[in-house]
Amino acid sequence: MSDVTTHQAEEDARNDSILIYVDGRIVPKAEATVSVYDSGFMLGDGVWEGLRLYDGKWAFIDEHIDRLFEAAKAIDLEIGMDRAGVVQALLATQEANKMTTDAHARLMVTRGIKTRPFQHPGLSRQGPTFVIIMEHSQPKIPRPITLATVPHQRGLPMTQDPKLNSHSKLNCILACIAAQKAGADEALMLDVHGFVNTTNACNFFIVKNGAVWTSTGDYCMNGITRQKVIDLCRANDIPIHERNYSLVDTYAADEAFLTGTFGAQTPVSTIDGRLIGTGELGPMTKRLRGLYKDLVDRS
Secondary structure (H helix, E strand, O other): OOOOOOOOEEOOOHHHHOOEEEEEEEEEEEHHOOOOEEEEHHHHHHHEOOOOOOOOOOOOOOHHHHHHHHHHHHHHOOOOOOHHHHHHHHHHHHHHHHOOEEEEEEEEOOOOOOOOOOHHHEOOHHHHHEEEEEOOOOOOOOEEEEEEEEOOOOOOOOOOOOOOOOOOHHHHHHHHHHHHOOOOEEEEEEEOOOOOEEEEEEEEEEEOOOOEEEEOOOOOOOHHHHHHHHHHHHHHOOOOEEEEOOOOHHHOOOOOEEEEEEOEEEEEEOOEEEOOOOOOOHHHHHHHHHHHHHHHHHH
């Protein structure tokens, strides 16, 4: 299996001694535990959000906190604190770890500890579990990512809405396993109509004839970095299309790249063994990287 992922980071010894926020306490990694009866461990019943620290600022923090609360509301989960409380917990964890830049935070909220090991949400009676893992994290992706198309789909909203950042990620994990069995780094997933949609971990874009294409967004996580790239294209007179398109269009692309909070814009070299463009970081992806960096610096 491939050992390259879109979330690959430099080794950092400081992460051995990080402090983690668990339900109001900030504790060493070895002490950061939750119950085996926790709804998240037992059933994947929870939501999460990822944020990135650049030069002392959490990029697009308001939008990330908005999305966390929207996801919690969607699954009828009370986080147990207001927005200011969540931000305060994030900043307290940052301060405890003395982090100033190149850090990644994962905020996780579950329905909490269950009284018995069964599905019904009414068995979660002790309030939510809220955890913040914060690591020193400098992306280290040694080469462009390779993708393989897999049979696993990002499905319809009435099954598991792909717009929801839930703890239940098994569909995406199975997609990633299938891609790795095929010799690729990660999976390219289609929507229910067979159009190109997203990868198992990131949003997906192609570049054709000077224009940037991405999916309609109907069947994928509407990523914050995805939207920033769309907005940057519009603001800089780069043609951008949110549309249905097929693997035929994709294989003929001049460039392809992924977007996500961790890696920002990650180039793709091959899809299903087809070389995309030169197989290296393309000029449009490079330009968008620069525009995105400038946007982060201004935010």
